[in-house]
Amino acid sequence: MRVELVSYLPSKLVLEALRREGLVISERELLRHLSFTFAVSGISRACSHQLVRHRIASYSQQSQRYVRIKELARMAVEPPTISRRQEAQAIFRRQVEAAQEAYENLISLGIPEEDARFILPNATPTNILITMTGSALYHFFGLRCCNRAQAEIRELADRMLILCRRVEPELFRRAGPYCFQKGYCEEGRFSCGRMEEVKAKYEVLGYER
Amino acid sequence: MRLKLIASTPGVETLVATAILTTSSGKTPQEIYGELRGDKVRVEKIVKRIILKHGSVLEHNRLVFLAEAEENEILSLLLANRFLEATRLGRGRWLLSCNLRTLLSLLKEGEGLPEGLREGLEEALREVAPSLWRRVRDAGGAR
Numbered sequence: 001m002r003v004e005l006v007s008y009l010p011s012k013l014v015l016e017a018l019r020r021e022g023l024v025i026s027e028r029e030l031l032r033h034l035s036f037t038f039a040v041s042g043i044s045r046a047c048s049h050q051l052v053r054h055r056i057a058s059y060s061q062q063s064q065r066y067v068r069i070k071e072l073a074r075m076a077v078e079p080p081t082i083s084r085r086q087e088a089q090a091i092f093r094r095q096v097e098a099a100q101e102a103y104e105n106l107i108s109l110g111i112p113e114e115d116a117r118f119i120l121p122n123a124t125p126t127n128i129l130i131t132m133t134g135s136a137l138y139h140f141f142g143l144r145c146c147n148r149a150q151a152e153i154r155e156l157a158d159r160m161l162i163l164c165r166r167v168e169p170e171l172f173r174r175a176g177p178y179c180f181q182k183g184y185c186e187e188g189r190f191s192c193g194r195m196e197e198v199k200a201k202y203e204v205l206g207y208e209r
Numbered sequence: 210m211r212l213k214l215i216a217s218t219p220g221v222e223t224l225v226a227t228a229i230l231t232t233s234s235g236k237t238p239q240e241i242y243g244e245l246r247g248d249k250v251r252v253e254k255i256v257k258r259i260i261l262k263h264g265s266v267l268e269h270n271r272l273v274f275l276a277e278a279e280e281n282e283i284l285s286l287l288l289a290n291r292f293l294e295a296t297r298l299g300r301g302r303w304l305l306s307c308n309l310r311t312l313l314s315l316l317k318e319g320e321g322l323p324e325g326l327r328e329g330l331e332e333a334l335r336e337v338a339p340s341l342w343r344r345v346r347d348a349g350g351a352r
Contacts, residue, residue, distance in 0.1 A: 002237065002239060004239050004242075006224070006227070006238070006239070006242045007218050007219055007220055007224055007269075007270075008218065009216060009217065009218045009219075009270075009271045009273065010216075013215070013216035013273075014215060014216045014273050014304075017215035017216060017275065018215075018275075018298070018304070021275065021302075023275075023298045023299060023302060024298075025296060025298060025304060029296045029304075032294045032296065032306070033271065033273050033294055033296070033304060033306040034271065035218060035269075035270065035271035035308070037218070037224060037269045037270075039227075039231075039237065039238035039239040039242055040238070041237035041238065041239060042237075058265060058268030058269055058308070059265070060227075060228035060229075060231045060232050060238075060265060060266055060269065061231070061232065062231060062232060062234075062235075063232050063233060066232070066233045067233065067234065067235050068235075070235070127231055127236075127237050127238055128231070128238070129224075129227060129228050129231045129238045129269060131268060131269040131270070131308075133271070133294075
């Protein structure tokens with residue numbers, strides 16, 4: 001996975017303009033007017049499916065209708081729970097190789113990419129450009145930095161948070177999983193039970209030298 | 210209503226072009242953005258190709274305005290487009306923001322929008338996305 005913050009609207013541009021007019025705005029309101037654009041590559045389609053459930057955001061994703069998938073077996077995203085176990089990894093890789101072969105065979109029969117892709121697995125890699133406002137990012141981090149989130153999207157959320165903290169350290173100081181933002185866990189019986197450890201992580205994530 | 214653009218995402222048209230190519234090429238958005246940054250001619254060529262009704266590629270940006278307006282004018286705007294953000298800053302002063310897709314959609318609305326809004330939006334479009342502004346103007350959507 002590669003994640004880069006390619007562009008954003010810096011808070012100081014807005015704050016300086018308001019200051020010149022003798023106006024002020026709360027941090028919470030300001031976040032609604034700032035946006036951050038991330039270039040993300042090499043995540044799985046499983047991850048992008050979860051991502052686009054965050055609807056207060058904008059996405060431009062690589063099309064499987066117009067872009068032919070190459071080297072699926074080499075590029076497929078493998079979850080760590082599978083990589084850690086040799087037996088599981090063998091099953092996973094066999095299946096991905098079979099999917100690649102079926103996809104290529106369908107293409108060679110003249111089936112268009114938009115239909116041949118029906119055989120592709122959730123592990124297929126994708127590229128996507130994501131834009132969210134500061135307030136949408138707070139909600140995204142609240143849910144996806146949580147230990148209950150799936151590992152890949154949690155890694156993506158952590159990386160995005162680090163990038164936000166680099167450019168807007170004060171605005172994103174309180175961003176992180178909801179237990180960090182609110183001081184309590186909302187997961188009920190599904191709680192990881194490690195709130196203090198999680199809070200300690202997000203106090204420093206992205207601020208380390 | 211008086212509208213003044215006070216801030217915007219840098220490189221708006223480069224982001225539009227990056228979004229277009231991200232959907233249709235095998236390259237990563239990082240590679241595409243790296244190649245397009247600083248290549249105004251190529252960016253303009255790509256932006257000219259865009260089909261305006263396919264608007265999602267216009268969303269990777271933010272334009273922030275300072276507005277002087279009556280409450281009912283802001284209400285009519287919020288009812289006209291649910292993607293517009295508004296914050297009251299004081300008596301008759303507002304912070305408004307949206308992306309290019311929302312801006313173009315408001316320009317298309319035409320009738321019934323608060324007086325002065327169109328001028329402010331067109332000026333902002335011309336400033337942050339001149340190629341797109343020319344296309345809109347040529348299509349009769351801007352003056």
